[in-house]
Amino acid sequence: MHNLGVLISGRGSNMMAVHDHIQSGALGAEISVVISNKPQAQGLTFAVENGISTAVFEPKDYASNNAYEQDIVTCLKSFKVDLVVLAGYMKLVGDPMLQAYEGRMVNIHPSLLPSFKGLNAQKQALDYGVKVAGCTAHYVIRDVDAGPIILQAAVPVLDDDTEASLSARILEKEHEIFSMAIQEALDQLN
Ligand code: GAR
Numbered sequence: 376m377h378n379l380g381v382l383i384s385g386r387g388s389n390m391m392a393v394h395d396h397i398q399s400g401a402l403g404a405e406i407s408v409v410i411s412n413k414p415q416a417q418g419l420t421f422a423v424e425n426g427i428s429t430a431v432f433e434p435k436d437y438a439s440n441n442a443y444e445q446d447i448v449t450c451l452k453s454f455k456v457d458l459v460v461l462a463g464y465m466k467l468v469g470d471p472m473l474q475a476y477e478g479r480m481v482n483i484h485p486s487l488l489p490s491f492k493g494l495n496a497q498k499q500a501l502d503y504g505v506k507v508a509g510c511t512a513h514y515v516i517r518d519v520d521a522g523p524i525i526l527q528a529a530v531p532v533l534d535d536d537t538e539a540s541l542s543a544r545i546l547e548k549e550h551e552i553f554s555m556a557i558q559e560a561l562d563q564l565n
Pocket of ligand 1: 390463485496546
């Protein structure tokens with residue numbers, strides 16, 4: 376059984392979806408640890424309630440980003456994590472995590488990459504006026520939202536969409552494809 380280390384920064388709905396897929400047997404893995412860079416991340420509560428180990432590392436407690444990430448890597452290694460899953464982790468990934476886990480680290484992004492990288496991807500899509508939006512599960516490399524694509528899913532953009540309504544439609548697809556992409560990435564490890 377492969378061990379997942381899931382990094383979050385907030386709500387954690389993608390982490391919950393991964394957990395659900397594991398519980399239903401659709402995804403053959405275990406969430407070994409949930410790590411957040413924010414102590415108030417709502418997803419931490421779900422993890423604790425479901426008996427998953429959690430850890431919080433706050434960048435402000437460190438002299439450098441490298442030192443911060445080094446502690447995350449140490450934690451991931453202590454849990455024998457095979458695949459790092461960025462599930463709404465709203466921080467750029469730097470050298471320590473890349474050196475330890477490049478090729479074994481995946482992210483979910485709420486746009487059809489390579490369009491609309493970075494923050495507020497759903498708003499970027501609305502502002503641009505695209506008629507099709509979606510989400511992308513991909514490997515993490517140094518360049519932001521630019522790693523090899525594993526899976527994508529598309530949704531229509533409706534004339535009366537708001538950022539909230541479009542984000543919700545995309546999020547449903549995120550929850551579907553992320554676990555499938557994680558399974559694909561795990562299959563590559565063997
Ligand atoms: C998701 O929509 C995810 O794709 C996005 O943040 C949200 C987190 O929601 N991630 C990014 O924008 C990364 N650049 P969640 O905490 O409920 O999973």
